[in-house]
Amino acid sequence: MIHNQLSLVNQAKEVLQQNWTGKATKPAPRLYPHQWSWDSAFIAMGYAHYHQEQAMQELRSLFRGQWSNGLLPHIVFRPGLVGAYFPGPDYWQTERSPHAPQAVATSGIVQPPVHATAALHIYRHATDPAQARAFLTELFPKLVAWHQYLYRDRNPEGNGLVYIRHPWESGQDNSPLWDAVMERILPDPSAIPAYQRVDTHEVNISNRPSNLDYDRYVYLMVKARQHDYHETNLRADCPFMVQDVLFNTLLVQSSRDLGAIAQILHHDPAPYLSWANQTANSLNHKLWNSQLGLYQNYDLVAQTPIAVKVAAGFLPLYAQVPDATQAATMLAAMHSSGFRFNQGWMIPTCSRHEAAFCHERYWRGPVWINLNWLLCQGLRHYGFVHEAANLKAASIELVERAGFHEYFSPVTGEGLGSANFSWTAALLLDFLMEESAVRPLQRRA
Ligand code: GLC
Secondary structure, rough: OOOHHHHHHHHHHHHHHHHHHOOOOOOOOOOOOOOEEEHHHHEEEHHHOOOOOHHHHHHEEEEOOOOOOOOOOEEEEEOOOOOOOOOOHHHOOHHHHHOOOOOOOEOOOOOOOOOOHHHHHHOOOOOHHHHHHHHHHHHHHHHHHHHHHHHHOOOOOOOOOOOOOHHHOOOOOHHHHHHHHHHHHOOOOHHHHOOOOOOOHHHHHHOOOHHHHHHHHHHHHHHHHHHOOOHHHHHHHOOOOOHHHHHHHHHHHHHHHHHHHHOOOOOHHHHHHHHHEEEEHHHHHHHOOOOOOOEEEEEEEOOOOOOOHHHHHHHHHHHOOOOOOHHHHHHHHHHHHHOOOOOOOOOEHHHHHHHHOOOOOOOOOOEOOHHHHHHHHHHHHOOOOOHHHHHHHHHHHHHHHHHOOOOOOOOOOOOOOOOOHHHHHHHHHHHOOOOOOOOOOOOOO
16 A cells, blocks of 8 residues: 555544544534444444454444334434534434333434445454354344334335435435425424524534525424324325435345345345345336436425436446446436536536536535445446546545545535544545455355
8 A cells, every 4th residue: 555545544543533432433523423323334334444343333332222113213312412413312302202212312213224234344354253243143133123114114115115204314414306395395483493503503504504404304303203203104294205316225235235144144135135126126117217317316295206416316336226228328427417527526416517506515516425435336336447446536535635524525626514524534444445355255154
């Protein structure tokens, strides 16, 4: 490894060490002081390369917050930090659900399922196979319960396309994907409890979601708690229900990885592989747009596709959902439809041709390292090695120039949002160390 890459590896480890709370890793020093679900999965994949104990602890800590119906919450709150983050446990009121854990405070929504993928990643980089196998044995039933929850409670059409019921469940909080749906939501001000944002004290307010966005986020949270988090009742009344491409793509890969874990543990992988196939087929049947060369979200309330071009529309490459012909169409679209692939800083979260594009605003244009990391793997699957190499090089260069930021301007390369962001560090570590020893998948410990 060349000298400056070694120094970048050390800096990344330092970021993670600073965000380590003793039990888990905060996504960022102040902006996100608790434990977040998909962040922790990415973070664990970084630790897997050099600190297996901490990688396993990261996931164990998250699963302490799992509900008895399998729901894996998007936040597991650290005790004693009242007021450090909005909305906190007093707003979520998860005690209204008979399924929420009593000993741990959590939110009442989920985030994309990357956890089986992270657990398998830990196993495949383990230096102590017996310990790694014991870890998989411990986590397997929890992962199964998590996926069962999604396929049982979030799959109303029975086609394996699960829905999200809050923009935060997508991980792409204020993406233009949600604009049309959110604009329909006109909450009566009396339906929104008084609240104080905390995020705007930490980073430039103009980059963050607007106050009106926040009112709607809070309104959707209140809806869920009014129904005591009873999914069937909530579904009949929820104004936001979307089949999201990114979420379902990660579910395909994670279900496949759950199958691989089952195989390692000598269980039958068939149920998990069948989930993965069903979701992949439905992504192709329902969400593929051959004219645009990308996959599109579907609004279940308005019963209409969401026609916004975002980078997440290319992510099914990561889970090998498209066939080779579709993949070639997607690559052409990446070059031509406002993503300016291979020029400038890649890959903007939203097409530059969209009216909503803004190079500095959170999920409305900026580059995020997790999307680059996922897409890079997707490009490799189809032999687009040149594009994949460029995307990896751009990700490394962005961080080298600007630091371990939360997101980056695709126009100037400037680092934006929080500094010292954990998943930027963890996934950069994976980029830099990915050639290190990997346990072959078929091997039985
Ligand atoms: C923001 C991001 C979300 C992430 C969280 C913690 O809310 O949109 O994806 O999980 O921050 O980093």
